[in-house]
Amino acid sequence: MDAALKNATHELVLANRAMAAEGVIDDFGHVSTRHPLDQNCFLLSRSNSPINVTIDDIMEFTIDGDPVAQNGRRIFAERYIHAAIYKVRPEVNCVIHHHAKSVLPFTITDIPLRPLFHMAAVIGPEVPSWDSQNEFGDTNMLVDSMDMGKSLAATLGNHTCALLRRHGAVCVEETIAGACLVAVYLKENADLMRQALALSSNLSGLTQGEIRKSRAMQLTELPLERAWKYWKTKAGFRGI
Amino acid sequence: MDAALKNATHELVLANRAMAAEGVIDDFGHVSTRHPLDQNCFLLSRSNSPINVTIDDIMEFTIDGDPVAQNGRRIFAERYIHAAIYKVRPEVNCVIHHHAKSVLPFTITDIPLRPLFHMAAVIGPEVPSWDSQNEFGDTNMLVDSMDMGKSLAATLGNHTCALLRRHGAVCVEETIAGACLVAVYLKENADLMRQALALSSNLSGLTQGEIRKSRAMQLTELPLERAWKYWKTKAGFRGI
Amino acid sequence: MDAALKNATHELVLANRAMAAEGVIDDFGHVSTRHPLDQNCFLLSRSNSPINVTIDDIMEFTIDGDPVAQNGRRIFAERYIHAAIYKVRPEVNCVIHHHAKSVLPFTITDIPLRPLFHMAAVIGPEVPSWDSQNEFGDTNMLVDSMDMGKSLAATLGNHTCALLRRHGAVCVEETIAGACLVAVYLKENADLMRQALALSSNLSGLTQGEIRKSRAMQLTELPLERAWKYWKTKAGFRGI
Amino acid sequence: MDAALKNATHELVLANRAMAAEGVIDDFGHVSTRHPLDQNCFLLSRSNSPINVTIDDIMEFTIDGDPVAQNGRRIFAERYIHAAIYKVRPEVNCVIHHHAKSVLPFTITDIPLRPLFHMAAVIGPEVPSWDSQNEFGDTNMLVDSMDMGKSLAATLGNHTCALLRRHGAVCVEETIAGACLVAVYLKENADLMRQALALSSNLSGLTQGEIRKSRAMQLTELPLERAWKYWKTKAGFRGI
Numbered sequence: 039m040d041a042a043l044k045n046a047t048h049e050l051v052l053a054n055r056a057m058a059a060e061g062v063i064d065d066f067g068h069v070s071t072r073h074p075l076d077q078n079c080f081l082l083s084r085s086n087s088p089i090n091v092t093i094d095d096i097m098e099f100t101i102d103g104d105p106v107a108q109n110g111r112r113i114f115a116e117r118y119i120h121a122a123i124y125k126v127r128p129e130v131n132c133v134i135h136h137h138a139k140s141v142l143p144f145t146i147t148d149i150p151l152r153p154l155f156h157m158a159a160v161i162g163p164e165v166p167s168w169d170s171q172n173e174f175g176d177t178n179m180l181v182d183s184m185d186m187g188k189s190l191a192a193t194l195g196n197h198t199c200a201l202l203r204r205h206g207a208v209c210v211e212e213t214i215a216g217a218c219l220v221a222v223y224l225k226e227n228a229d230l231m232r233q234a235l236a237l238s239s240n241l242s243g244l245t246q247g248e249i250r251k252s253r254a255m256q257l258t259e260l261p262l263e264r265a266w267k268y269w270k271t272k273a274g275f276r277g278i
Numbered sequence: 279m280d281a282a283l284k285n286a287t288h289e290l291v292l293a294n295r296a297m298a299a300e301g302v303i304d305d306f307g308h309v310s311t312r313h314p315l316d317q318n319c320f321l322l323s324r325s326n327s328p329i330n331v332t333i334d335d336i337m338e339f340t341i342d343g344d345p346v347a348q349n350g351r352r353i354f355a356e357r358y359i360h361a362a363i364y365k366v367r368p369e370v371n372c373v374i375h376h377h378a379k380s381v382l383p384f385t386i387t388d389i390p391l392r393p394l395f396h397m398a399a400v401i402g403p404e405v406p407s408w409d410s411q412n413e414f415g416d417t418n419m420l421v422d423s424m425d426m427g428k429s430l431a432a433t434l435g436n437h438t439c440a441l442l443r444r445h446g447a448v449c450v451e452e453t454i455a456g457a458c459l460v461a462v463y464l465k466e467n468a469d470l471m472r473q474a475l476a477l478s479s480n481l482s483g484l485t486q487g488e489i490r491k492s493r494a495m496q497l498t499e500l501p502l503e504r505a506w507k508y509w510k511t512k513a514g515f516r517g518i
Numbered sequence: 519m520d521a522a523l524k525n526a527t528h529e530l531v532l533a534n535r536a537m538a539a540e541g542v543i544d545d546f547g548h549v550s551t552r553h554p555l556d557q558n559c560f561l562l563s564r565s566n567s568p569i570n571v572t573i574d575d576i577m578e579f580t581i582d583g584d585p586v587a588q589n590g591r592r593i594f595a596e597r598y599i600h601a602a603i604y605k606v607r608p609e610v611n612c613v614i615h616h617h618a619k620s621v622l623p624f625t626i627t628d629i630p631l632r633p634l635f636h637m638a639a640v641i642g643p644e645v646p647s648w649d650s651q652n653e654f655g656d657t658n659m660l661v662d663s664m665d666m667g668k669s670l671a672a673t674l675g676n677h678t679c680a681l682l683r684r685h686g687a688v689c690v691e692e693t694i695a696g697a698c699l700v701a702v703y704l705k706e707n708a709d710l711m712r713q714a715l716a717l718s719s720n721l722s723g724l725t726q727g728e729i730r731k732s733r734a735m736q737l738t739e740l741p742l743e744r745a746w747k748y749w750k751t752k753a754g755f756r757g758i
Numbered sequence: 759m760d761a762a763l764k765n766a767t768h769e770l771v772l773a774n775r776a777m778a779a780e781g782v783i784d785d786f787g788h789v790s791t792r793h794p795l796d797q798n799c800f801l802l803s804r805s806n807s808p809i810n811v812t813i814d815d816i817m818e819f820t821i822d823g824d825p826v827a828q829n830g831r832r833i834f835a836e837r838y839i840h841a842a843i844y845k846v847r848p849e850v851n852c853v854i855h856h857h858a859k860s861v862l863p864f865t866i867t868d869i870p871l872r873p874l875f876h877m878a879a880v881i882g883p884e885v886p887s888w889d890s891q892n893e894f895g896d897t898n899m900l901v902d903s904m905d906m907g908k909s910l911a912a913t914l915g916n917h918t919c920a921l922l923r924r925h926g927a928v929c930v931e932e933t934i935a936g937a938c939l940v941a942v943y944l945k946e947n948a949d950l951m952r953q954a955l956a957l958s959s960n961l962s963g964l965t966q967g968e969i970r971k972s973r974a975m976q977l978t979e980l981p982l983e984r985a986w987k988y989w990k991t992k993a994g995f996r997g998i
């Protein structure tokens with residue numbers, strides 16, 4: 039296997055385990071990365087919970103969401119979330135879809151999530167909300183077609199994450215470690231916002247300048263390397 | 279042992295461990311499955327906490343709640359919950375009784391539980407509430423007679439789960455994995471509802487159509503298989 | 519060593535580990551049992567956190583709180599809690615002092631704790647509150663004299679547990695397993711009460727009859743044996 | 759290596775692991791100790807999460823925040839927090855900077871933290887708050903210069919801990935174990951305060967006399983030794 043592909047696959051497996059260890063993804067949810075050698079392909083596990091994903095589960099999908107070689111394996115109905123985002127966001131190389139518990143209250147209330155402490159700056163200044171009802175009416179809530187994926191990607195726009203009403207969230211970034219950092223701190227920030235709102239309706243969050251400067255710093259090599267090593271330890275990760 | 283019985287016993291032990299690992303059942307609570315070869319029998323552990331249940335603990339009970347062969351073993355006083363439900367719900371093959379912490383607040387307040395996010399659709403549109411006081415007055419709170427079991431089963435009706443006031447809940451489904459999914463997401467949904475109500479009194483939950491369609495999808499093989507494998511990992515389950 | 523003493527010592531070590539595993543006691547707090555052969559003596563660890571207590575830590579104390587043979591070991595300043603209670607409650611054979619997190623809010627507010635669900639009946643109908651300020655003014659908050667122990671024991675009266683204002687709680691019962699059950703469900707019930715009060719100010723707890731009947735049942739051999747085995751597993755207890 | 763230096767290094771590694779095990783520090787945050795042989799130096803890990811810190815990570819820094827011998831290693835941008843505090847607080851021998859989750863709500867609301875139960879007396883009667891905006895305007899929120907460190911140290915004054923608005927906290931003490939105790943109970947007390955305020959706006963915390971007396975007792979050898987051994991067990995610490 040090509041070294042870049044091998045490395046991307048290895049990192050993707052760790053990202054799956056890290057999202058499980060950090061409590062971002064439980065039984066349902068998935069992490070993908072763009073194919074390092076083919077901008078029109080992405081890597082994603084076959085149907086499996088992130089805690090269980092191994093290198094042998096990783097499959098290649100076209101940017102339309104089709105498996106390159108299915109070989110009888112079960113695949114995620116929601117792979118279109120990944121396909122549609124990779125299509126319109128050429129700089130994005132990792133997509134995480136999850137139902138983190140602390141985020142869910144914000145998908146059923148009208149309180150806008152915004153970054154309240156420095157590490158949460160990485161989620162960006164605004165978190166848009168997508169509601170499948172608007173275009174698709176009553177569904178089984180899965181983003182299981184390219185049309186739904188495109189609609190979600192349109193709501194995401196140039197943001198780093200978006201909420202799915204009554205469902206969960208999607209987080210994207212240029213690197214796998216970056217997307218993991220966004221997912222972890224979206225979750226932490228949601229918890230903080232809920233707890234702080236119980237204390238006071240008057241929260242003093244980050245300024246726009248603080249968000250911009252903190253976010254730029256957080257996505258540099260030094261903090262990402264440290265976080266990556268931390269998740270590896272928490273996930274008890276000793277290779278694939 | 280017959281292969282179907284062996285398999286059902288094996289699955290029942292895993293379901294016990296899964297409910298422990300997921301924090302649905304602590305020291306008290308139990309999981310049963312209908313006997314795969316005899317519609318008028320069910321399998322249930324002798325008196326033991328789910329975290330400790332092994333294949334040797336599994337006993338057979340008649341649909342009246344009597345042990346087929348007690349052999350001096352201690353048995354659950356509340357086996358009548360299972361018996362009474364199997365009697366009136368022929369399609370049900372698994373019953374779980376538990377006191378999940380997040381569910382308890384809804385057994386002492388008048389706020390009706392309803393599914394608020396897609397995975398919780400599996401609990402169904404409504405969760406009825408049974409109060410032992412109504413027919414039985416002051417008791418030790420255990421459902422320890424066939425009369426009490428029948429009363430509870432009547433309140434459960436055709437629903438997937440019911441609350442027991444000041445006590446806990448009961449969850450039922452056609453398959454063991456299905457009932458486990460109901461129990462896990464009843465718990466998750468209760469936590470979500472409590473957290474969301476602290477943020478806003480105006481929650482936008484699933485529509486009736488979304489509940490129906492999501493629930494139908496969740497009880498199919500693909501998601502159940504994935505969840506089952508996930509619980510196995512979380513429970514550290516390596517055979518019985 | 520006498521078999522009864524050996525057994526009591528063994529059980530006391532497990533009770534220490536169980537209280538640690540259940541999150542009742544962290545670094546500070548202690549569990550004692552009355553000496554099985556001498557009504558005027560009790561067994562208590564030397565200064566050590568319950569998670570670390572082994573059989574070699576167990577010391578004998580007189581009912582006045584003096585070590586029978588100190589041999590240079592460091593001892594708990596608060597041993598008088600145990601001494602004073604054993605003195606006035608001849609039927610009590612186990613005393614647990616702890617600062618369980620969920621209980622603390624009720625030691626700094628005026629909301630009376632009462633049992634809200636069936637398992638919590640074991641704490642009894644009422645939980646009195648003791649404030650060291652009333653008789654002793656500003657102190658270092660430790661119950662470190664016989665006078666303070668007696669004052670606390672007087673507030674405890676015939677109850678099963680009492681709160682210490684701005685400090686923690688004390689739980690007592692006839693058996694070690696019984697006292698552990700009280701401690702675990704005082705903690706669970708406090709968590710439930712806090713969560714339920716956030717949902718509604720109108721809670722429907724157990725009736726007096728339900729408390730009396732449930733409590734009597736919970737302190738019988740069947741449930742205590744099951745809980746004891748459960749704690750053993752949770753504490754990873756494989757002998758001393 | 760000198761015995762005192764070896765011992766300080768060893769204790770510093772354990773303090774890192776303890777802060778990780780206690781949930782005080784996750785991926786980001788750090789612990790330092792003053793050099794036992796040189797009042798103008800301190801010991802701090804190279805860039806690494808506390809859960810991963812080993813003896814080989816420990817580096818020496820001058821009291822101006824410069825590494826004595828960097829040897830190509832990556833270092834914490836926020837080492838100036840430590841340097842600036844050691845400069846103006848000669849009695850302080852340990853500094854901990856963290857973003858403990860329960861503390862964060864108090865960095866974005868105006869509710870003053872104060873010790874509410876006996877173990878929390880160790881944090882002292884008041885917790886001042888430092889806001890980087892006041893002197894430095896929009897930044898990336900890191901305390902990454904000696905000027906910022908000095909400003910923070912000025913707000914800390916003679917206190918035991920201080921909050922960093924929209925960021926986290928800093929805790930200091932004469933000994934490593936003492937600073938760990940402050941960090942753990944700052945976190946516990948914040949959790950308690952949030953939970954208690956949800957129950958009642960009228961909290962009865964410790965008196966000034968109780969704070970002074972309890973704090974003096976908590977920083978003596980007996981409780982610190984017990985806590986230290988407890989953290990060692992929780993961190994699964996078996997040497998470095």
